[in-house]
Amino acid sequence: MAPVTQIMYFKTSSSYLQDPARLISELATTSSVDKIEGFSKAYLGFETEDPSNAFWVFEWTSKSAHDTYHQTDTFKATQSASRQVFASRPTHTFAGFSNTSQIFSAPVTEFVTFTLKEGVSMNALQPLVQQLQAKLQGTPKFYGSSWAPVVDKPNVVHGVLGWESVQAHWDAVSSGPLKEIIDKVKKVADLWLVHAVLTRYNV
Numbered sequence: 001m002a003p004v005t006q007i008m009y010f011k012t013s014s015s016y017l018q019d020p021a022r023l024i025s026e027l028a029t030t031s032s033v034d035k036i037e038g039f040s041k042a043y044l045g046f047e048t049e050d051p052s053n054a055f056w057v058f059e060w061t062s063k064s065a066h067d068t069y070h071q072t073d074t075f076k077a078t079q080s081a082s083r084q085v086f087a088s089r090p091t092h093t094f095a096g097f098s099n100t101s102q103i104f105s106a107p108v109t110e111f112v113t114f115t116l117k118e119g120v121s122m123n124a125l126q127p128l129v130q131q132l133q134a135k136l137q138g139t140p141k142f143y144g145s146s147w148a149p150v151v152d153k154p155n156v157v158h159g160v161l162g163w164e165s166v167q168a169h170w171d172a173v174s175s176g177p178l179k180e181i182i183d184k185v186k187k188v189a190d191l192w193l194v195h196a197v198l199t200r201y202n203v
Helices: 014-018 020-031 063-069 073-084 122-136 166-173 177-188
Strands: 004-011 039-047 053-060 091-095 108-116 142-150 153-163 189-201
Touching: 004 063, 014 020, 020 073, 053 063, 053 189, 091 142, 108 122, 108 166, 122 142, 122 153, 122 177, 153 166, 166 177, 177 189
Parallel strands: none
Antiparallel strands: 004 053, 004 091, 039 053, 039 189, 108 153, 108 189, 142 153
């Protein structure tokens, strides 16, 4: 089974905004996080555009390891405890990214999705994603990128990119070859993106 990254994205409660460390510590204790089979890394943080939104990024040895954990009593207890964190129902996205350590550890991580427009095939988008990934190499203040289809959503490609700052990202794509590729992407897919500042949670 291939490793998979789980991205949770949600509106946070006021108590979580005020003291995230305390609630994370309580959840980690409830879930016995260090004993979860197949769970390898966690990165937690807030969106820069709207800091009341949060990201929890979990790396699993496989999707089945995540699914198996969801059947356990420990998960049910954790789910109950986590209600004090969420002010909205979290979205869960799974993708088979690779080499993400530098990306999620960067000062800023960009989360971006390309959703195919109706009637457009992935064959139109995939070469553009490959061009984008190639052209990004060597970009100033860039920490790397990884791109993968979203599990169970064959019309969506997800990207995660590491940057020195949000401004470094906008500087890189405001003109030149990267902008040209992105403009082509927008003709075949709807684009969604935000940034977040993540911190590795030591399990």
